[in-house]
Amino acid sequence: MHLYILRRLLIAIPTLIGVTLLIFAAMRVLPGDPFATIEGESIGTIQLTPEQIAKARASLGLDRPYHVQYLAWIGDVLKGNLGTSFWRGEPLSELILRRAPITIQIALMAVLLSWIIGLPVGMLSATRRNTWLDYLSRTFVTLFQAIPSFFLGMLVILIGILYFSWRPSLTIVYFWDDPYKNLEMTIGPAMALGLGLGAFIARIARSSTLEVLGEDYVRTARAKGLGDRWILIRHVLKNALLPVVTVSGLALGGLIGGSVAVERAFGVPGLGLALVMAVAERDWMLIQNLALFYGLVFVLVNLLVDVSYAWIDPRIRYG
């Protein structure tokens, strides 16, 4: 197992190098650079001449050849230095560390919520296949899968403001500082993300439960007189869990890296909003480091998912 993990970690290195190359190239290929934001935002107020732009670019080292810029960045990362914002000069590690707990918490809560909703609904739907309960649950599953999470977010805010004069906090409150305010801030986004994911989990849980219910060992269990509930909990659940774990793990990575729309809808200052801000400001250094961070999260979550297979299903062995 240890060798397997080590091998996976080594394989992750070229993956991450690929991520850095892609994001570095993407930033240079996409139109606009840090100065374009000044120009674009200031039409009518401040207009820089080409000479002024060239001077300012040079002052930030943006006139250096691309390979020099790339190697300088990678060199800094390897030294454990995520660098500083192109413009403001604040350390990016500070910004990422401040915001990451909120984004990760929202993602974890969303996954937890999706399990709480999706697993029972999916299993119930499978065990009551083709009954009105199955049809009802499938209807809701389809509905929640179809509703975009940011739309749910907007609904939550609208109802909160109009009827309760409430909206989630616009500034970061950590759980360990004020649990109530923290939950107030994170529960909305977690619900908006978790309901859609829960619907997806319900679908996966239903199909994998149906598959497991047809297995020989379930028939054997029934034959030896075990009750349906016991069979479901003892034999079906654990075996049906494998695809659910796979989906959840990948979803977790996706939620950490892709909660931009929901964070924006709720105004939650997490990593998603930081990315939007960085892109808007063309703060390439922040974008590059966030992409690298997300890449790292994906790699680690995938590794955790694969390792968890062995724990869930003892038949799986790594060597």
Added chain:
Amino acid sequence: MSTDRHATRITRRLMLGQTLGFSAALLAACTQAPAPSKPAEPAKPAAPAPTTAPVPTAAPAAAKPTEAPPPASGQAAPAAAAPAKPAEAPKPAEAAKPTAAPAQAAAKPGAPGVLRSTDPNPKRGGKATFAFSVTTNHFDIHQAGGPAAVLWHTYNNLVRLDPTDGLKTIIPDLAESYEISGNGTIYTFKLRQGVKWHDGTDFTADDILATFNRIIKPPDGMVSAFKPRFGALKSVEAPDKMTVKMTLTEPRAYFLELLTTESGMVYSKKSLDENNQDLRKVIAPGTGAYILKEHKVGERWLLEKNPNYWDKELPYIDSLEFIHAPQWSDRGTAILSNQADISWNVSKETYEEGQKRGNEIGTFMVPGAGAYQIYFNCAKKPFDDARVRRACHLALSRQDLFEAFKTQEPLNYTRYMSHGFEFAMSPDDVLKQPGYRADKKEDIEQAKKLLAEAGLADGLKNVVILTASVGPHAQTLTPATQAILKQNLGVESTIKAVERAVLNDELRGGQWDLSLNTIGMPLYDPTLGWIDYFQTGAANNLGKYSNPKFDEMLKQLDSEQDPSKRKTMFREMEDFLDQESPWMTIGFTSHLHMWKKYLKGMPFERVRLSWGKTETMWVDK
């Protein structure tokens, strides 16, 4: 490795899906605007002129002040310190009084520039929270950084607009008094004694010299964003340690007003020297009533009271918090949910909700200095012909555009200057002008005649309308313009939507005919703005409009000081612009102020936009 086949299949598929999803989200973010664009956001356009006032608009009843501030208290500064009557709701200012500022001792109630609460018995302490966009690319305001609306609380100018009279009057700030020479070219400022920078050093004339010389003679590598505004400033000298003399090449009627904006904010010589004249990565100490305590990027700023502020009486509030709320609706909901106490511009729907809660929330609509407008590419056929441009101007229905935009932002019937400027034509009169009036019959007939004269009787075809890819104006006004010009004049056009970051390059590239955009006037007095937008070869003259006659008119306007002559000139020049139509004005905007009524000490019903300093504000709770 052996594993479950089903799980493996899902893993690969989902891995691909998630990766693509993330990439799509990132790319989508890349194509988004930094924030919903609004003209005249205060971080960039200057705080405007001292001689303006809201003009009645077609806006709803919300434009009226919801509550006139109560009379000044016994503790308030005597009339000399607060020359306007804060008890009144804003009304057109008679005129700025920039030259009547005799020298007096600093920080004495009644001395020029010494401010006090406009409400009786001000309370000390507490915190006030503002909600608006508080991000910035960097911190050097004179290099187009910011956010001025936050940092301004920590700095001062030589002169400022009076927050206790709704920003009608120019009053001394770091200057204790000033004199303007008879020909209007020499400004002499006597500096306030006893002012210290936050790092403890003394404020002197050297700081003024360092600040303004950096603007007008920028060192290598510095982008002096405001240099064009100070084009007439020939020299800055210090006859002694506490006197500054600014000499202009020609008189400028708006010069003092320009000094009240973020362009005139003063940095310390020490900070500039220590940082090699570059403050982009440094939040340099100021002289203001508040000191920076904490900054969390893209989240919040916290300022604390400066215990050594030159006016020992101020500020009343201990700390100011600024939370990042880039969306208009987030700002409004922050107030409605008690997370913020005030915002200088909220969304229409939250503003209307605030009006319903009038017992606890104040609302007021303030004339803006920004507008939506449609450039013509005057360097390209057929729009190099003024008749073709005027035909479009006549055919464009402002009423229909306002209807299309009514859920977004308040627009006003204006020509080429803000309705907040004292010499602006009233909306009623604007609506009598060809092109602006509601009844389009005559205008459309005239427009068709003009096109025929220009040899385009068959109509305009293959017109390219360039616009940003996001933003309410791009998504609403652009297609509406396309439809109106098609309906009224048979113009066949296509919309070319590009990312905001490359819009300027596209505009410079010239492969377009019309471009719907936003502008922000540096001042409410449009002189500087017009020079920048309409003068031959000017940096912001993106449509490459050129008319020697108008250039000459601009030159005369720029150096004219007589208000009555200026008023006549403004009117003649607007008539000229309507004939020439270098762009089609859709309308200048208004901003929607919303605040908790327990905030006292100054009127929030202002005659102009300025998101800056609030030393006399206090919290009554």
